[in-house]
Amino acid sequence: MFPTPVQKAAPWVRHAYTIILPIALILWLLPLIGVAITSVRPSTDLAAGNYFGIPSRFAGIDNYTAVFRDSPIGWYILNSFKVTIPTVIGAVGLACLSGFALAVYRFRANLLIFFLFVAGNFIPFQILMVPVRDMTLRAGLYDSIAGLVLFHIAFQTGFCTLFMRNFITSLPFALIESARVEGVSEWRIFRYIVLPLMRPAIAALSVLVFTFIWNDYFWATVLVQGQHAMPVTAGLYSLNGQWIAAWHLVSAGSIVAAMPPVLMFFLMQKHFIAGLTLGATKG
Amino acid sequence: MGSTVSARSGFWKRNQQRLAPWLFLAPGMIMFAIYVIIPIFQSIWISFYDWDGLGPKTWIGLGNYVELLDDEAFYTSLKNNILWLVLYLLAVPAGLAVALFLNQTVTGIRLYKSLFFFPFVISQVVVGLIFTWFYAPDFGLLSALIKTLTGQSIAILADERYVTLGIIAAGLWPQIAYCMILYLTGLNNINPEQVEAARMDGARGWSLLWNIILPQLGPATFIAIVVTVIGALRSFDLVSIMTDGGPYGSSRVLSFYMYEQALSEYGYRMGYGAAIAVVLFMIMMVFITLFIVRMLMRERHA
Numbered sequence: 001m002f003p004t005p006v007q008k009a010a011p012w013v014r015h016a017y018t019i020i021l022p023i024a025l026i027l028w029l030l031p032l033i034g035v036a037i038t039s040v041r042p043s044t045d046l047a048a049g050n051y052f053g054i055p056s057r058f059a060g061i062d063n064y065t066a067v068f069r070d071s072p073i074g075w076y077i078l079n080s081f082k083v084t085i086p087t088v089i090g091a092v093g094l095a096c097l098s099g100f101a102l103a104v105y106r107f108r109a110n111l112l113i114f115f116l117f118v119a120g121n122f123i124p125f126q127i128l129m130v131p132v133r134d135m136t137l138r139a140g141l142y143d144s145i146a147g148l149v150l151f152h153i154a155f156q157t158g159f160c161t162l163f164m165r166n167f168i169t170s171l172p173f174a175l176i177e178s179a180r181v182e183g184v185s186e187w188r189i190f191r192y193i194v195l196p197l198m199r200p201a202i203a204a205l206s207v208l209v210f211t212f213i214w215n216d217y218f219w220a221t222v223l224v225q226g227q228h229a230m231p232v233t234a235g236l237y238s239l240n241g242q243w244i245a246a247w248h249l250v251s252a253g254s255i256v257a258a259m260p261p262v263l264m265f266f267l268m269q270k271h272f273i274a275g276l277t278l279g280a281t282k283g
Numbered sequence: 284m285g286s287t288v289s290a291r292s293g294f295w296k297r298n299q300q301r302l303a304p305w306l307f308l309a310p311g312m313i314m315f316a317i318y319v320i321i322p323i324f325q326s327i328w329i330s331f332y333d334w335d336g337l338g339p340k341t342w343i344g345l346g347n348y349v350e351l352l353d354d355e356a357f358y359t360s361l362k363n364n365i366l367w368l369v370l371y372l373l374a375v376p377a378g379l380a381v382a383l384f385l386n387q388t389v390t391g392i393r394l395y396k397s398l399f400f401f402p403f404v405i406s407q408v409v410v411g412l413i414f415t416w417f418y419a420p421d422f423g424l425l426s427a428l429i430k431t432l433t434g435q436s437i438a439i440l441a442d443e444r445y446v447t448l449g450i451i452a453a454g455l456w457p458q459i460a461y462c463m464i465l466y467l468t469g470l471n472n473i474n475p476e477q478v479e480a481a482r483m484d485g486a487r488g489w490s491l492l493w494n495i496i497l498p499q500l501g502p503a504t505f506i507a508i509v510v511t512v513i514g515a516l517r518s519f520d521l522v523s524i525m526t527d528g529g530p531y532g533s534s535r536v537l538s539f540y541m542y543e544q545a546l547s548e549y550g551y552r553m554g555y556g557a558a559i560a561v562v563l564f565m566i567m568m569v570f571i572t573l574f575i576v577r578m579l580m581r582e583r584h585a
Contacts, residue, residue: 002470002478002496006387018389025398031417031456032401034424038416051422098311105304111582113308115575120319122513122571126541126560130329130553131322134336154318157311186303215406217520222546233408237524240412247416254409265404269397276461277468277503 039063039251046247063252071242072227073253076235079145080260083231084213086149088206091156095205096198098157099164100190104176114165121158125218128155133222143225151223152213160205163278167201168194204275207268211261232257323564330557335550347558356532357559360540363447364516364566367536370451371458371515375507378462379500383492385463386470396467403460411524414453415440440526443533450521450534458514462507469503470496505577512570516563537563 006017026033034052040060041050050056068074102114132151133142141147171194179189220234230238236257243249265272295302330347332340351357385396402410417425420438430436439449473496481495497504519538522528528535528543535543537559545556 001386001475002473002491003383003386006389017387021389021395024384025395028399029401030424031413032405035413035416046422049422052424052427094311094314097307101304101307105300107301107304110304111579113312115579116320117315118578119571119575120315122509122567122574123319123323124517124538124560124563124567125519126538126556127326127564128319128322129326129542129560130336130545130557131325132318135317135322150314151318154314157315158319161311186299190307211404215408217406217408217523218542221523222542233406236408236412240524247422250412250416254412258405258409261404261406262401265400266397273400273464273468277465277506 035251035254038247039255041248043246043248046245059248060252063248064256067249067252067256071239071249071253073232073235073239073256075227076230076232077256077260079229079235080214080231080233082145083148083152084210087152087156087213088209090149090153091160091209092202092205094153094157095160095164096195096202097190098161099168100194102161102165103168103171104173104194114162117158117161121155121162129222136223142223143229145229148219148223148229148231151219152216156209156212160209163205163275164198164201166278167198171197200271200274203268204271204278207264207272208275210264211272214261326557326564327561329554330561332554334553336545336553337551340554343554347555350555351558351562356535356540357537359532360535360537360559361562363534363536364518364563366447367451367454367515367518368512370448371454371511371518372508374455374458374462374511375504377455377459378464378507379466381459381463382466382470386467396464400460400464402457403464405457407454407457407520408524410453410457411521414449414456414521415525418449441530443530446526446530446534450518450525453525454514454518454521458511461510465503465507465510466500469500473499509570509574513567516567516570537566 006014037055038046038051040058040063041055042057042059042062045051045053045056098117102110102117136142136147136151139147141150175193176189179193184193214231215233216231217233217237220231221237224230224234227235236253239253240250243253329340331342331344333343333346334340381399385392385399417423418439420426420436420441426436426439437445439445477499478491478495481491486495517538518536519542522534522536522539523542526534528539541556541559541563544552544559
């Protein structure tokens with residue numbers, strides 16, 4: 001193990017480590033802690049200049065109720081779910097199919113198509129912006145959830161295919177070979193042999209894509225204009241314009257908007273990290 | 284009838300192996316082509332036109348690119364993008380440092396690791412708002428700190444000298460967390476026997492890290508660099524949230540300037556925006572090519 005475990009080090013090193021660790025964490029999360037405290041601070045504190053001290057009283061319930069009551073943030077959150085969940089299902093579903101194709105079959109264009117997916121997934125969004133916006137407008141899907149979902153599914157398919165293909169490649173190929181020898185059809189091989197083995201990859205990808213899409217801001221501003229389809233990222237930004245200097249509300253709104261992916265992360269931590277670090281270990 | 288059915292199923296039987304991959308690929312490929320591959324070429328095409336997004340397009344050849352050469356705002360954005368790229372890469376060594384710090388087995392370390400990773404899970408919009416507050420003059424935590432230390436008050440996001448640095452620092456926060464998690468996974472998979480053998484030979488500290496550990500962390504480093512370069516060139520959210528490009532356009536980056544030109548209230552300049560996007564795309568292509576070549580080499584190796 002590297003670095004040397006502190007258990008083997010001198011006692012003072014061990015003690016220093018246990019003291020430094022929480023201090024480092026607090027410093028690291030200081031901006032976040034500040035926002036969390038501000039979100040439960042009464043507005044009178046801010047007016048009186050009490051920005052850093054202990055809140056004069058706990059106003060968390062007031063602030064969070066105010067955010068939900070006086071702003072459409074609840075609606076924005078609902079929109080975010082309406083965009084995110086179909087995208088996760090669509091992109092992961094398509095990637096199961098295309099990843100299987102690229103992992104299992106040998107054909108001439110295989111690597112070319114694979115690298116097209118990989119490269120497409122690295123490009124700057126701006127190169128797609130004008131045509132995609134134009135296409136969405138002409139299809140009558142501008143300013144709608146469906147327009148956003150379709151784009152996200154298509155774009156995420158690149159990353160998801162890369163992920164699935166690498167995952168299936170690491171499965172034992174002999175399993176597929178022997179099924180073929182027995183005359184099992186290709187679809188049944190996919191459906192009954194490979195797909196059940198893909199469960200961990202599907203879980204990992206779903207959590208990742210959920211976070212990516214939930215946190216998307218750029219496409220939410222390009223493809224959506226009105227409140228009715230606006231996801232919470234773009235919504236929070238527009239609310240920020242209305243809540244000038246009402247930092248207790250901005251903070252509460254930020255925490256609300258950040259919550260779903262954070263919960264997702266803590267509940268599915270193992271899958272999330274497995275997904276994110278795929279390829280970080282294989283040489 | 285019966286013979287046609289059996290002929291057809293015979294055809295399917297004979298060619299199943301050859302056709303199956305294309306059938307599996309079709310849905311994903313069609314979607315990806317419509318929304319990703321074709322629009323790249325459309326953008327390049329549009330960049331040769333003068334177009335407001337609604338009316339007719341006027342062919343102006345390289346006109347948009349010629350205009351770019353004389354555009355002060357374009358150079359500011361380009362310069363900022365380079366600054367982003369260089370400073371953002373600090374996330375890689377910083378992430379390694381945090382990972383080394385946390386790679387211990389004391390009680391509660393798992394929770395510590397998750398909490399250190401926390402910033403990455405939060406949306407950049409929220410990160411931007413958090414840091415706007417953190418930097419706010421008079422009552423921001425950082426401004427207060429600077430004031431007590433130096434006696435001066437600095438409005439980081441309103442000062443042309445510091446604004447881009449301030450935004451990059453905000454971006455580094457989640458990016459360091461990302462690199463950290465890549466390295467923690469990498470460290471977890473290091474061959475312990477090699478490390479012990481090197482220790483027997485007297486390797487310690489830096490030389491152990493440099494000669495034994497880092498080479499084994501190669502894949503993690505590669506991915507950390509890839510995601511950081513992409514992140515730096517994609518930086519849009521933070522600029523839009525924290526400063527909207529200001530003050531006086533000094534914190535613009537190419538991705539933001541493109542958006543501003545194509546979709547601003549001052550008139551839609553789709554052609555000009557597309558030209559900026561093409562420049563950004565070309566810069567990214569250099570890196571994409573490098574990544575792909577490396578992946579291809581590994582693929583051949585396997």
